Amino acid sequence: MSRTWETPGGVHPPENKLQSMTQSIGHLPIPGTLVIPLHQHIGSPETVDVTIGQTVLKGQKLTTAIHSDNLPVHASTSGTVIAIDDHPVAHPSGLNALCVTIASDGKDQWIERTGIADFRRCGPLDLLQIITDAGIAGMGGAGFPAAIKLSPSNDKTVDTLIINATECEPYITADDAAMRGKTQDLIQGIEVVCHILNGPKRVVIGIEDNKPQAIKALRSYVQESSIKIVPFPTKYPSGGEKQLIYILTGREVPSGGLPIDLGMVCLNIGTLIAIKRAIVDGEPLISRITTVTGEACGVNRNYEVLIGTPISHLLTHNEFDENNCSRLIMGGPMMGFSLTSTDVPVVKTTNCILAPSHSEIPVDTPAQACIRCGLCAEACPVSLLPQQLFWYAQAKDQERLEAHNLFDCIECGACSYVCPSNIPLVQHYRSSKGEIRKANIDKIDADNARQRFEFRKLRLEQADKQRQAKREARRLVTEQARAASSTSQPGSSAADIIAAAQQRAITKKASPDQQKAKLERALLAAQSRLQEAEKRLIEATINGSTKQQTICSASVESARQKVDQAQHRLRELTD
């Protein structure tokens, strides 16, 4: 038995997991049309590779990455592209986004797949490229590109791989089903990742003790190897990356930092299976396991669903009764967000579609005043004071909100869940965070504008000075030349001075090869620093405070400048 640590707070909402685990993972008929959002993960946008009317094969790339943190998306089945336009997508804010719509031809015909059975012969960088090309994003929460998590950084080594099999949200059983039904894929995925990470010292699977069958399935596969399976008591939210790391290691990810700062990488079950498929089978990420559950669905079950499948397709195949449905949720009841339409497609992070009945999740009773009972603080897993945050959120006191560590709130909803006054606390925190971010962005813009202005002023001044200096030098030279011609002293003529200057310039260029090598090294270093900085910026955008974001974007900017400089110098040299 490994020791585990207990996080503060937490709640025990009814689990409701049994109903979707009565059957094994199912498959649905291929839907007539698939809507594939081009932007399913955190990172920058892509360029579209296909045109309307073009036929595509299953697994064919639809977009090309233009940036290191881009992920492509792929056709989930074969068919014809019938639209590339804005379409409602699953997003907390209910926005539309650019999607490729494919009319399936029913043949489900694959592109040519080249898997690598013996992945150990490949270098980590090649494998990471395959993972990126397969479009694999973290399939648990935010959808962070997996390859970025796994890519080596120059000053940090990974000694612990943590596998998040917690699945602490009520209702969701996608990972549970995967662990039972696809155990071998999962283990192979872990092996691939271990190879990429150059054999981390510790590999730990953290799993809540409400999944005894999954634990048994895993144990039957890993007895021999060095993977540790660590079950711990069920409590929401143990599955947050930071919470899990604490539970398993007793260490805390520094505020605003990443698990890598502790030498850890944390991946979830779906991601590992996707990695296995990408490497060993040569299949990009085009499907995932999704739980369809809730009393408004006659059938509760896990399915292997094609990315882009409209939610309506899932619902109609599960005896969905719209009149009995109180709300439609993508994700679990604690952190999932409500969908306004069933037209939105399944994306890479869709682990659950929850359609509860009116009695199951009734309409919220109106919020009462905060009685400052402190139940929320007792429930908070990161030791915040939710009642104070609420107070200052209402007062719009941004300074106090930051002093009370608003940005360390993981929006788990435990506080709202226990609040006897039924206050939608998380909603207040979200909007406060948004307001503070916006205020800071405005401030950054203002700062940048000021900086640009000052920089320009400085540059102009310097240019002025340089011009003056040059004028002065010329004057000196002519004077000296005049003086020299009058005294006819050798060695100090204008011609001599110029020759000396040329000589200096030549010595400077004396070893171009050496210089080139040096510049190339500098360029590489700058590039890797840039990547590192970008990684941090993405993470900060997901869950950091504004200040961190500011710092990160500043460092990305300066890293980018350094890369540009290095490239520029290199080009000058080679030209």
Added chain:
Amino acid sequence: MAFKQISSPHGHNPQSTSWVMQLVLLSTLPGFIALSYQFGWGTFINLIIAVMTSLVAEAAMLALRNRPIAFYLKDYSAAVTAVLLALALPPLASWWVVVVGSLFAIVVAKQLYGGIGHNPFNPAMVGYVVLLISFPIEMTTWVTPISLLPEGVQHPGLWESLSIVFAGNTPIDGITGATPLDVFKHSSGLVVDQIYHDEALFNQASFAGVGWEWVNVGFLIGGIILLKTRIFTWHAPLAMLGTLALMSILFWDSGSSASPGSPVMHLFSGASMMGAFFILTDPVSSAVSNRGRFIYGSLIGLLVYVIRAWGNYPDAVAFAVLLGNFAAPFIDNYTLPRTYGHTARRKATDKGEDE
């Protein structure tokens, strides 16, 4: 098909604010029963007057402040304030004493500060202190515990009690007297053994002081119920009782004539238990974090002892709580919990980010 956009979390723990308040009300029952048994109908009459006055006052204030009346009355918070005040007032106090106290509690201490959740001071204690300062005679006349009544004398029945309360009839001799804390306050010069020997209040007591010991046991039971149901945490009440006990051990002075009394007497006399479990635990006016509440409780325990031992009033819970309320925001500033991923706790008034 269109569905409503609702923010997470979806679903909710069934516990509601009015349920919390009802539970608090129910938990006062053991204390109420003990009071009624020991001191007769007076407490019951206090309760009725206080609750009615408070509800009317709350409704009127809500109407004046343009708030939905039924919605707020349903949270039971006014009833809780009224009940706590009523239990603290002397039984058989004149009706206007109770009415004035309730009005002060609800109108001034609660609604004028912004209603539920906004009052910096505990409303019941504000009402109590106003009465204590304004009507010291009425407020310090206590009914004699049942077992100490003179031969042949009984607590007045319900009708007689009502006539005392409402018509101002004077109760018959012998049914009012001093409390254990009064006795200690006013018997300087005697060593503790002597007091215990002379005073019926003590020599007939089971362990602390006749009557009062059971009232305190009643509130202790109620408090334990609330602790078990996790309505509040142990920090404030136990810190207060602990500090009170510690102080009375330190200054016990082996029972000399200057001794302010034994720890057992202090813990089980006056409003100790009621204060610890029902007044200090008022979350609105107390400190916020657990650590803060611990300090808050200790401070009040200390003040209670200091005022009891060396102040002018025999009991001190109300004053001590109000002083504690004053200190609460200050305590809060230095007792934020350490958040995950931070190396140190921060101050509530910190500017910018740490590190």
